[in-house]
Amino acid sequence: MLSVRQAADLLGVSQKTVYRWIKDGRLPVHRLGGQHFIERSEVNDLVIRQGLRPVPEDGHEGEPDEDIPLHEMLARGGVFYRIGGKTKRQVLQNALDMVKGIDESSSQPLFEMFLAREELAPTGIGEGIAIPHARGSLLGYVRQPILSLSFLETPIDYGALDGKPVHALFLLISPNVRTHLRTLAKLSFALRDPGCREAIQNEASREAILELFALMENRFRTDS
Numbered sequence: 001m002l003s004v005r006q007a008a009d010l011l012g013v014s015q016k017t018v019y020r021w022i023k024d025g026r027l028p029v030h031r032l033g034g035q036h037f038i039e040r041s042e043v044n045d046l047v048i049r050q051g052l053r054p055v056p057e058d059g060h061e062g063e064p065d066e067d068i069p070l071h072e073m074l075a076r077g078g079v080f081y082r083i084g085g086k087t088k089r090q091v092l093q094n095a096l097d098m099v100k101g102i103d104e105s106s107s108q109p110l111f112e113m114f115l116a117r118e119e120l121a122p123t124g125i126g127e128g129i130a131i132p133h134a135r136g137s138l139l140g141y142v143r144q145p146i147l148s149l150s151f152l153e154t155p156i157d158y159g160a161l162d163g164k165p166v167h168a169l170f171l172l173i174s175p176n177v178r179t180h181l182r183t184l185a186k187l188s189f190a191l192r193d194p195g196c197r198e199a200i201q202n203e204a205s206r207e208a209i210l211e212l213f214a215l216m217e218n219r220f221r222t223d224s
Contacts (some may be wrong), residue, residue, distance in 0.1 A: 004186055007038045026161075028120040040181070042121075068145055068179075070186055071213040076101055077148030077171065079206040084153050088118060092132060095150035095169050100143070102173070110134065110173065124160025125199060131187060133172040133180070146173040151203045168200050191215040 006157050007027075008015045008143065021027040022036065027043075029036045080098045085091035092114050096107060113134035122131040148171045155165035170187060174180035190213060199212050 002038045002040055002043060004036050007043050010043055013087050026121065038182070040177075054101065055179070067182065069214065069217045070147065070183070070190060071210045071217060073145050073183065074149060074213055075146035075210055076144070077146040077173075079149045079209055081151045081203065082153045083140050083150045083169075086154065088156065088158060089115065091150075091152055091156060091169065092118075095132075095148070095171055098150060099146060099148045099173070101144075101146050106142075114171075122159030123177065124158040125188075126162040126164065127191075128155065128160075128164050128167045129191060129197075129200060130158050130166045130168070131170045131172060131184070132161065133174070133184070140168070142173050142175050145175060145179050147171070147183065147187070149200075149209065168203075182191060184222050188219070189220050193219075 002010070004015050004018050004022075008018045011018065016029065018038075019036075022029050023091035024085075027038060029038050073086055078098060079099045083091060083094050083098065085094050096102075096111055097116065102110065114132050117134055118132065122130070123132050150169045150171065152167050152169065155167040160166060172180070172183060172187070174183060188201070191200070193216060196212055196216060199209055204212075
């Protein structure tokens with residue numbers, strides 16, 4: 001949990017700006033002892049939605065350090081086309097049902113966690129893309145991080161900041177916070193690339209998308 005001052009320092013903005021984002025509903029908070037506190041994962045989500053500088057990792061002791069390439073996670077979770085649904089709830093359920101590597105017994109709890117996250121703040125990042133995910137660790141539901149991409153049959157209003165309807169959902173399921181934050185950062189990096197965005201906008205083939213993400217992974221490692 002971060003104080004408003006700590007969140008402002010990490011984001012590189014003033015505390016006044018952080019309070020404005022809280023008031024606008026862009027940054028979910030908890031009130032403890034009359035003060036505002038913000039979960040680090042929410043700060044990282046705001047980084048992705050606002051296109052701000054990456055938040056440095058704080059080192060989550062005791063958590064395994066899994067740096068699995070994006071294209072491997074995406075190959076594990078799957079790329080799917082023409083996913084039906086007319087509401088956020090419907091497309092989330094249909095997209096989650098398609099994800100590979102999830103036990104049937106885990107599907108409903110994960111769905112409820114995804115919905116709870118959306119109620120705090122929409123995960124639409126703009127340009128027709130959303131990154132639905134559950135808050136915090138999902139250890140016990142998955143042992144390795146899973147990323148899937150679902151192209152919707154009909155774009156829907158997802159509450160994105162740019163107001164554009166969403167047609168592509170990247171569902172992220174992580175076993176721990178460290179992997180969760182790293183994957184969100186790498187996915188955000190990839191989606192800022194014009195070629196990557198074009199491939200998503202044009203609903204490129206599964207093979208083309210996986211190849212592109214493999215190239216982006218190499219760029220990410222080089223730039224790091």
